[in-house]
Amino acid sequence: MxxxxxxxxATPAPAIDLAERKxxxxxxxxxxxxxxxxxxxxxxxxxxxxxxxxxxxxxxxxxxxxxxxxxxxxxxLDGVGQxxxxxxxxxxxxxxxxxxxxxxxxxxxxxxxxxxxxxxxxxxxxxxxxxxxxxxxxxxxxxxxxxxxxxxxxxxxxxxxxxxxxxxxxxxxxxxxxxxxxxxxxxxxxxxxxxxxxxxxxxxxxxxxxxxxxxxxxxxxxxxxxxxxxxxxxxxxxxxxxxxxxxxxxxxxxxxxxxxxxxxxxxxxxxxxxxxxxxxxxxxxxxxxxxxxxxxxxxxxxITNGVHAGTWLSQPFQALLDKEVPEWRHDNQYFRSVYGIAPAVIDATHALGKQRLIATVKHRTGVELDPKVLTLGFARRVATYKRASLLFRSPERLVEIAEKIGGLQILFAGKAHPADSAGKGLIRDVFTAAAKINNSKLRILYLENYDWDLGEQLTGGVDVWLNTPLRPYEASGTSGMKAALNGVPSLSVLDGWWIEGCAENITGWAIPDCDDEAAEASLLYYKIEHSVAPLYANKAAWAEVRRHCIAINGTFFNTHRQLGQYVSNAYFPQSASVAASDQVIVDDEVREGVLV
Structure with a gap:
């Protein structure tokens, strides 16, 4: 748009009967x-x-x-991430x-x-x-x-x-x-x-x-x-x-x-x-x-959030679906029909998005990434609870994994609010960690000025979407939904939308809950090394995962479905009993975990 x-x-706003808008x-x-x-x-x-x-x-x-x-x-961002x-x-x-x-x-x-x-x-x-x-x-x-x-x-x-x-x-x-x-x-x-x-x-x-x-x-x-x-x-x-x-x-x-x-x-x-x-x-x-x-x-x-498929699907995927499943634009239920498209075609279509992202990274940073290497994306508003630096809890372990699996590329992006000094500190932490451990097998880059265009390229071009919020502060999250539309699985803490979207080894992977952050980071490394990387090495199996992401998560986590629920459940409920019962006092069992 x-x-x-x-x-x-040049074009005056067309007349609309605003009195009819409900x-x-x-x-x-x-x-x-x-x-x-x-x-x-x-x-x-x-x-x-x-x-x-x-x-x-x-x-x-x-x-x-x-x-x-x-x-x-x-x-x-300067050279040290300030x-x-x-x-x-x-x-x-x-x-x-x-x-x-x-x-x-x-x-x-x-x-x-x-x-x-x-x-x-x-x-x-x-x-x-x-x-x-x-x-x-x-x-x-x-x-x-x-x-x-x-x-x-x-x-x-x-x-x-x-x-x-x-x-x-x-x-x-x-x-x-x-x-x-x-x-x-x-x-x-x-x-x-x-x-x-x-x-x-x-x-x-x-x-x-x-x-x-x-x-x-x-x-x-x-x-x-x-x-x-x-x-x-x-x-x-x-x-x-x-x-x-x-x-x-x-x-x-x-x-x-x-x-x-x-x-x-x-x-x-x-x-x-x-x-x-x-x-x-x-x-x-x-x-x-x-x-x-x-x-x-x-x-x-x-009502679980969604994303607008026509906005977030990469152009190659839009062209593919316009040919194979043209009804998707007005009815996102048709994403289920990608099961009629060969996994290899899905994989080749995603590869076009990855090529575009790699070209953008080279233009912005001068670094040329390898399209064959497993590439993780982590991009969102920078806030402390989103824990952008959890991946660097044991940097030597990350280096070991990269060498063992034949290479690893990680792309970060995100803005901190101008008044959020802690958030700005997280950006510097990523820069510091990257400077210490970047080598021929491990490439970590932080891309400046995360916006709509960069978000579109990242969610359509990386291989895995990484998300590590502190539970239960991730209300929903939508970036992983955008990635799923483009055949990109998530590796995420079970919070927000991912509780509903995670089918282990099918649409992505869960980072198990831990009380100790060090243990949580260890499990994150374990999942990359023993679940994600081996599957990525199996091209046919990975292509199946891509297709599952679109067919399963794309079908549900979209704003067509979301808005339909608002219309039927919130705006114009079919039964007056919904409105009549809204303001209630819940029981003591629910009161026990109040987050105030």
């Missing part, structure tokens, strides 16, 4: 196009893939996000059509004018999902307010609360000004939770929030769906009560407190979303259980 500025400007999807970040820096990582990619499937399958949806004029950031950042500045004025509607949000005891730009996600049948990107860089606004929609996840907590106010309150106001009053509002993570207050204000039609009753709150709850994406505490935004009052004003702050949306004396966006949602879900079966223990006062369902 990499659209040029000229093509966007679902509003709110997300702080969305990966809309390779050319737009409106996302940072997995959450934004998941949102973008969901919208692409919504467009492909004709879902009645509109979308709200922020414009992020300065993007997330461009990553720069990360620095620079803005990725773009101009919506020369890229996207204007919505032609301004609204006003009262916050910080003043009025902020908000406009919007429109990006259309177009499906395989021409169905359009309009995405409205809110923008405060409007003449007449306070100079500080004009920068509120510049940086994704930038600034301090005050800046973040202001951004989330624009997203939630501003998004509701914009949709209503455009004649769109959806039946369902979906909060993709807690950043958008203030939309519930916006809906409550709209319902009261100018009356103060102090007049809102429990019946009013329940009416809003029946409209809202909330997806929580992480058990990591940093992923649940919290703000001081003084900031809440300063940004939102006394009336809103009092309502938030009165309706029980504070937690541990703080304004907590997750609890605000929980309180006003009739359906809450985690993003994998295990994550649903973990979230239920975290939030025992609420019923938490689970």
């Amino acid at each position: 990499n659209l040029s500025a000229s093509s966007r400007i 679902i509003a999807y709110f997300s702080m970040e969305i990966a809309l196009s390779k050319s737009l820096p409106t996302y940072s990582g997995g959450l934004g990619m998941l949102a973008g893939d969901t919208l692409r499937s919504a467009a492909d399958t004709g879902v009645s949806m509109v979308v709200v996000s922020l414009v992020h004029r300065h993007g997330y950031f461009q990553q720069h 990360q620095t950042e620079s803005d990725v500045i773009w101009s919506p004025e020369t890229t996207l059509p204007s919505v032609g509607q301004e609204i006003v949000v009262t916050m910080q005891n003043r009025e902020v004018t908000v406009r919007a730009w429109r990006f259309d996600v177009v499906g395989v049948t021409g169905h359009i999902i309009p995405v409205f990107l809110l923008d405060t860089d409007v003449e007449g606004n306070d100079p500080w307010d004009r920068k509120l929609t510049d940086h994704l996840y930038g600034g301090d907590t005050y800046y973040r609360l202001c951004q989330e106010t624009i997203l939630g309150l501003g998004g509701v106001k914009l949709l209503h000004a455009l004649g769109c009053k959806p039946e369902v509002s979906h909060m993709n993570e807690g950043h958008a939770a203030l939309l519930t207050i916006g809906l409550l204000e709209e319902r009261l039609n100018g009356a103060p929030l102090r007049d809102a009753t429990e019946a009013d709150a329940e009416a809003i709850r029946q409209q809202c769906v909330f997806t929580t994406h992480t058990p990591v505490p940093a992923g649940h935004d919290k703000f001081g009560l003084d900031q809440m009052v300063a940004v939102l004003g006394h009336d809103r702050a009092s309502a938030i407190e009165r309706f029980g949306c504070l937690h541990d004396g703080l304004m907590n966006m997750t609890y605000l979303a929980l309180r006003f949602s009739r359906y809450v879900n985690g993003v994998a079966m295990q994550h649903g259980k973990v979230s239920q223990r975290m939030f025992p006062g609420y019923r938490v369902h689970a």
Whole structure:
């Protein structure tokens, strides 16, 4: 979906009857196009893939996000792995059509004018999902307010609360000004939770929030769906009560407190979303259980994430499937039909993706990898719980394995948040380890500026996808799903999606659970040496594994299936009993492992 500025400007946005759209999807970040820096990582990619499937399958949806004029950031790595950042500045004025509607949000005891730009996600049948990107860089606004929609996840907590106010309150106001009053509002993570207050204000039609009753709150709850994406505490935004009052004003702050949306004396966006949602879900079966223990006062369902096959399948695989199983584009169940394609053909198709990746690595680093050598990929947002350095727990063992199996190539990539010093330290650790143990049989490279394009090449070109999170903090993970679509098995800790996707020696391998990290690393080495490498040496058997990955995991771990579950289970449940039973108190057995 990499659209040029000229093509966007030349064609006015087609008219859409927004009054007919039934679902509003709110997300702080969305990966809309390779050319737009409106996302940072997995959450934004998941949102973008969901919208692409919504467009492909004709879902009645509109979308709200922020414009992020300065993007997330461009990553720069020096010779020792020290990360620095620079803005990725773009101009919506020369890229996207204007919505032609301004609204006003009262916050910080003043009025902020908000406009919007429109990006259309177009499906395989021409169905359009309009995405409205809110923008405060409007003449007449306070100079500080004009920068509120510049940086994704930038600034301090005050800046973040202001951004989330624009997203939630501003998004509701914009949709209503455009004649769109959806039946369902979906909060993709807690950043958008203030939309519930916006809906409550709209319902009261100018009356103060102090007049809102429990019946009013329940009416809003029946409209809202909330997806929580992480058990990591940093992923649940919290703000001081003084900031809440300063940004939102006394009336809103009092309502938030009165309706029980504070937690541990703080304004907590997750609890605000929980309180006003009739359906809450985690993003994998295990994550649903973990979230239920975290939030025992609420019923938490689970809908496992997926990826958009049309985005993440390599071009060679797309060409192969268009020829052999053309129905895959509108119905991902047809991935099962790859069992009608010879394993050798699957293997040869993946080899084309590996060749492309090797060419990219040479262009970027000057290092030419060997296409015949087993190549592992590890690429994701750099955070301590993802444990990028677990593979180097016993570096001498890694060297021994590489020499024994005839060579090993390992490709790393990933950005650390600019304020995450620990994450930046992990990148340096990988550089340090690589410098010490790289030799003719072991090649370890860290590729700079992990983004959509590099992620596509890595998941489509490596031989094995490696994932080593600290359980139970991997809510889902989607990079391994992208790899599976391209016939790449995973070697992973049993957490997140991999609990559902791992069929040992068929779709990949599990790293067994251990209380001791050294023992876990030892088992990781054992699996590489005794399970992965011997199978890779058997070309016919490895080709079968590739086919299993696509047929088994590709068929399920896709956003066509995921979105279908949202529509039937969350947006429009067939039985009212689902909504009626959501807010419950779970029993003491479930309470015992609460992660707070």
